[in-house]
Amino acid sequence: MKVTRAVVYGExxxxxxxxxxxxxxxxxxxxxxxxxxxxxxxxxxRLGVPVQLVVRSGDLRLDDHWPxxxxxxxxxxxxxxxxxxxxxxxxxxxxxxxxxxxPVASDxxxxxxxxxxxxxxxxxxxxxxxxxxxxxxxxxVVGPGLFRPAGASEGGSVTVLEVEVSAGPVRRIAQxxxxxxxxxxxxxxxxxxxxxxxxxxxxxxxxxxxxxxLGAELACSRPIAEGxxxxxxxxxxGVSGATIRPELxxxxxxxxxxxxLVGVNGAxxxxxxxxxxxxxxxxxxxxGLVADLEAVLPVLxxxxx
Amino acid sequence: MRIIACYKVARDERDMAVAPDxxxxxxxxxxxxxxxxxxAIEAAAELATxxxxxxxxxxxxxEETRDSKLRKSVLSRGxxxxxxxxxxxxxxxxxxxxxxxxxxxxxxxxxxxxxCGEGSADRYSQQVAAQLATRLEVPFVNAVSRxxxxxxxxxxxxxxxxxxxxxxxxxxxxxxxxxxINTPRVPTMKDILGAGRKPVTELSLDDLGADLPASPxxxxxxxxxxxxxxxxxxxxxxQQDEFFGALRRLIGKDAK
Numbered sequence: 051m052k053v054t055r056a057v058v059y060g061e062x063x064x065x066x067x068x069x070x071x072x073x074x075x076x077x078x079x080x081x082x083x084x085x086x087x088x089x090x091x092x093x094x095x096r097l098g099v100p101v102q103l104v105v106r107s108g109d110l111r112l113d114d115h116w117p118x119x120x121x122x123x124x125x126x127x128x129x130x131x132x133x134x135x136x137x138x139x140x141x142x143x144x145x146x147x148x149x150x151x152x153p154v155a156s157d158x159x160x161x162x163x164x165x166x167x168x169x170x171x172x173x174x175x176x177x178x179x180x181x182x183x184x185x186x187x188x189x190x191v192v193g194p195g196l197f198r199p200a201g202a203s204e205g206g207s208v209t210v211l212e213v214e215v216s217a218g219p220v221r222r223i224a225q226x227x228x229x230x231x232x233x234x235x236x237x238x239x240x241x242x243x244x245x246x247x248x249x250x251x252x253x254x255x256x257x258x259x260x261x262x263x264l265g266a267e268l269a270c271s272r273p274i275a276e277g278x279x280x281x282x283x284x285x286x287x288g289v290s291g292a293t294i295r296p297e298l299x300x301x302x303x304x305x306x307x308x309x310x311l312v313g314v315n316g317a318x319x320x321x322x323x324x325x326x327x328x329x330x331x332x333x334x335x336x337x338g339l340v341a342d343l344e345a346v347l348p349v350l351x352x353x354x355x
Numbered sequence: 356m357r358i359i360a361c362y363k364v365a366r367d368e369r370d371m372a373v374a375p376d377x378x379x380x381x382x383x384x385x386x387x388x389x390x391x392x393x394x395a396i397e398a399a400a401e402l403a404t405x406x407x408x409x410x411x412x413x414x415x416x417x418e419e420t421r422d423s424k425l426r427k428s429v430l431s432r433g434x435x436x437x438x439x440x441x442x443x444x445x446x447x448x449x450x451x452x453x454x455x456x457x458x459x460x461x462x463x464x465x466x467x468x469x470x471c472g473e474g475s476a477d478r479y480s481q482q483v484a485a486q487l488a489t490r491l492e493v494p495f496v497n498a499v500s501r502x503x504x505x506x507x508x509x510x511x512x513x514x515x516x517x518x519x520x521x522x523x524x525x526x527x528x529x530x531x532x533x534x535x536i537n538t539p540r541v542p543t544m545k546d547i548l549g550a551g552r553k554p555v556t557e558l559s560l561d562d563l564g565a566d567l568p569a570s571p572x573x574x575x576x577x578x579x580x581x582x583x584x585x586x587x588x589x590x591x592x593x594q595q596d597e598f599f600g601a602l603r604r605l606i607g608k609d610a611k
Contacts, residue, residue, distance in 0.1 A: 340588050
């Protein structure tokens with residue numbers, strides 16, 4: 051069962067393969083809204099979807115385009131708006147909700163369509179509880195990994211929209227690029243995740259070296275990225291972070307709180323090493339080792355070579 | 356400058372017991388103000404000090420907002436007054452309802468700056484601040500990691516995924532602050548004793564004339580997540596060889 055129309059939007063072209071694939075499963079008609087250049091729109095159209103382009107005005111902040119985006123989406127009156135989560139887009143979602151009257155599903159872990167409309171699973175308390183909600187139409191703000199990306203397809207097109215975009219009340223005085231790297235954890239076959247139990251930046255470096263030797267991506271729990279700042283936020287897994295479905299997830303010093311497990315439960319195999327025998331991860335893994343990482347990290351890559 | 360920090364009273368999920376049918380008794384859990392809201396309260400207190408203005412706090416919810424310990428806790432953190440909007444229909448408000456009621460309350464109380472945390476402790480939808488600003492038709496900036504005064508406006512730093520913006524924000528405005536904008540103060544005994552003497556105003560939905568339309572959303576019960584059944588074969592430290600043998604077979608390095 052599908053809704054009639056979905057509109058998808060993400061800040062980056064790289065968000066669209068997943069958004070379009072997800073929207074095609076849920077809606078008969080999928081329209082990709084792009085705020086950017088003609089090249090951006092062409093790139094998205096190669097996914098086989100009709101693209102409506104709001105030409106990005108270089109002098110303006112991306113946020114200055116939100117009123118236009120809200121008008122366009124409002125006129126299209128979709129039953130599903132799929133947005134790729136980002137800080138700017140969360141702000142857009144709030145305006146869009148008020149303009150369209152649609153409820154917002156933030157970071158749902160599942161979306162489907164049934165008789166009553168769009169059903170979505172939200173997590174509460176960082177994953178400690180889940181709740182299903184249903185509404186005739188929904189704005190869903192989704193992180194990477196919820197849908198499997200679509201490949202190129204025929205039949206795409208680009209329509210350039212005639213919309214007015216002007217500077218908003220908030221004026222930019224300066225901007226500085228952030229050095230934080232971006233990483234696509236969802237594409238990796240093997241992911242090594244580190245939690246607080248890793249103990250020190252030195253051990254983290256050893257875990258990173260082991261991950262490189264194994265051809266795995268390095269990821270972490272939220273406290274490592276947010277509290278300690280040992281890894282960039284783009285590498286944390288779980289609620290409001292990334293959701294992964296690798297062949298193997300190797301959890302090092304991860305206690306296994308629900309907040310984290312929500313992001314890794316899709317892994318084919320979960321393997322955990324932790325010195326705390328009572329860590330919840332040991333009840334949620336396929337294979338576990340109760341051991342001090344100080345002793346295991348130096349031999350990890352070699353033992354798996 | 357009138358600054359108001361918005362906060363939400365949530366349940367302490369550490370107290371949560373899960374029944375075999377996955378149901379949870381949240382109403383038996385303790386109450387708390389989320390960590391992210393404490394950042395908003397601290398930011399309000401600091402901005403009031405910097406501007407010579409006045410900082411207050413505002414919450415909407417059900418009976419739980421009347422909890423005297425939490426009221427005192429909020430009032431011991433550098434804000435001078437508290438406004439609460441209480442109604443039994445607000446016991447589990449979603450972002451839409453919360454933003455509508457906050458907008459009505461903020462308009463009634465009067466404000467120059469409304470500060471919100473990154474997200475609530477329970478829903479963490481990161482939506483209320485954005486919807487609140489849109490309802491009030493005032494400028495909004497989220498992910499604010501620094502706030503400074505500048506000739507009647509604010510200059511804020513906004514930390515995005517790919518860049519840091521420095522923005523001039525005319526007032527009135529709504530800001531959502533990040534978790535690293537400040538370290539919320541730990542109230543002293545004097546702060547806590549003083550909190551009891553600060554004014555608390557309680558408003559009803561009738562006082563606000565707030566019009567709350569029927570929600571288009573139907574929600575099911577709040578349940579603990581389904582636990583994924585995995586084999587959970589756990590080796591002790593002395594069984595490293597067995598563990599690595601099993602792991603090598605699992606990743607196809609050795610024959611299964």
